[in-house]
Amino acid sequence: MTERIRKIIFLTAALVCLLPFMSPPLALLLGLILAQFIKHPYQEMNHKATNFLLKVSVVGLGFGMNVFAAMKAGAEGFLFTVASISGVLILGYVLGKLFKIERKTSYLISAGTAICGGSAIAALSPVMKAEEKEISVSLGIVFVLNAIALFLFPMLGHALGLTQSQFGMWCAIAIHDTSSVVGAASKYGEEALQIATTVKLARALWIIPLAFGASFLFKTEKSKVQMPYFIGLFVLAMLANTYLPFVNAWSTFIVSIAKAGLTLTLFLIGTGLSFKVVRVVGFKPFLQGLILWVAISGASLWAILSLG
Structure with missing residues (x-):
């Protein structure tokens, strides 16, 4: 297959993701399928494009939210955030020792599970002076579990009869990446989307103290921490x-564009998840990531149902 044909197929699939009937899970699935059959024609640009598009889309979603509702959701999620991050990091340390996983790999997997997946790994890696293989393994685990969560969580939410509020909170705590959190929540409903986005972004701020902690634990020279601006x-x-009526008048249009951007983001994430990425992971690190994910998913669901 020539380079030109691969580019045509890729760009056509990307345009399909912008059509009204495409949902985030479908876009991710399309990207996953494409990744197995053709070599990515824009592989070097994919990560940067995904990162930029996700941030722009998340900011766009903010135009559909009320600041008072967001503050309420953030306050309710604070205790969940502190407890879940602490619990995952402690369990991750124990599992890393038990499975004899390299320290930096184990920490990256734990931090990615505890906070915000690939974003946390990308922010912590330079601070820890992590090697390319350690970063690839950690990202591979997060991407695989994210893909599963995007399909699994909405089905479980409906099966368990979770309310919009409960599902939004659960998504924000138990799914790694912001992209999959927003994708799963948007499939569940508008209230779930607002709560999930607010709580997840509040969690992302914990990258900063974890980065300083990592520089101390791994005794690296002080590196610049990537702030989630x-x-x-x-x-x-x-x-x-909330406060500007002329902005509010355009909010529906801006949010619809942001959701389309999110759908395209998940397609791009899918195109980067080939079997080659999965193979590099290894059994023990994947088992650590899986146990951490199941633990935080189960514990947070139990807590949310108990309090709700």
């Missing part, structure tokens, strides 16, 4: 939607 833009978007 787009969260500030998300807050500004909420404020504009």
